[in-house]
Amino acid sequence: GAVVSQHPSRVICKSGTSVKIECRSLDFQATTMFWYRQFPKKSLMLMATSNEGSKATYEQGVEKDKFLINHASLTLSTLTVTSAHPEDSSFYICSARTLPGTSGSTDTQYFGPGTRLTVL
Amino acid sequence: DAKTTQPTSMDCAEGRAANLPCNHSTISGNEYVYWYRQIHSQGPQYIIHGLKNNETNEMASLIITEDRKSSTLILPHATLRDTAVYYCIVQFGNEKLTFGTGTRLTIIP
Numbered sequence: 315g316a317v318v319s320q321h322p323s324r325v326i327c328k329s330g331t332s333v334k335i336e337c338r339s340l341d342f343q344a345t346t347m348f349w350y351r352q353f354p355k356k357s358l359m360l361m362a363t364s365n366e367g368s369k370a371t372y373e374q375g376v377e378k379d380k381f382l383i384n385h386a387s388l389t390l391s392t393l394t395v396t397s398a399h400p401e402d403s404s405f406y407i408c409s410a411r412t413l414p415g416t417s418g419s420t421d422t423q424y425f426g427p428g429t430r431l432t433v434l
Numbered sequence: 435d436a437k438t439t440q441p442t443s444m445d446c447a448e449g450r451a452a453n454l455p456c457n458h459s460t461i462s463g464n465e466y467v468y469w470y471r472q473i474h475s476q477g478p479q480y481i482i483h484g485l486k487n488n489e490t491n492e493m494a495s496l497i498i499t500e501d502r503k504s505s506t507l508i509l510p511h512a513t514l515r516d517t518a519v520y521y522c523i524v525q526f527g528n529e530k531l532t533f534g535t536g537t538r539l540t541i542i543p
Contacts, residue, residue, distance in 0.1 A: 358472075358533040360531075409478075422480055425477035425480070
């Protein structure tokens with residue numbers, strides 16, 4: 315159980331285009347999903363927290379107009395990188411948190427496999 | 435501010451137990467200790483978490499000292515597939531996870 319999927323797994327796009335990444339919790343419902351970015355040889359950096367039915371909360375320094383997040387259901391969140399540029403090339407990872415009480419002692423986050431974005 | 439301190443890297447022989455330490459001297463009473471690992475070019479994988487008591491599951495054991503200022507993740511019989519970066523994270527149960535630099539564990543054949 316507790317499987318999170320991401321689509322696509324990798325994408326190459328031209329500079330100036332927009333790219334949408336989907337994150338799905340396959341066998342559980344998640345009111346909260348998170349989006350991370352990871353540059354080579356670096357640790358994961360949280361970009362934003364996505365709550366179902368409400369606006370996402372962005373971390374300091376993350377442009378909300380560039381990284382659009384939609385969390386329309388309890389199993390799906392999307393991240394759209396608008397007007398992508400080469401510096402946006404990175405490994406984007408989502409996670410989904412189980413609903414309170416479903417994993418015993420406390421909530422647990424489960425991560426997707428990641429999406430590698432390359433902007434030419 | 436980093437809540438945890440982990441060694442940068444460790445080696446372990448295949449088939450032996452891998453013991454990964456983590457210091458969290460400023461942990462508060464309601465904060466949990468979580469362990470995740472990230473195999474190269476994949477998303478992090480949840481391993482185990484605990485509050486006060488030692489915990490064990492099919493993947494690993496988590497030993498938390500009585501004062502809760504440190505913990506050890508134990509992989510009982512390491513295999514080559516356990517080569518990964520291991521992250522020890524201290525957070526309240528419903529908070530976002532903050533990743534540090536972790537420990538790069540290499541299993542030696």
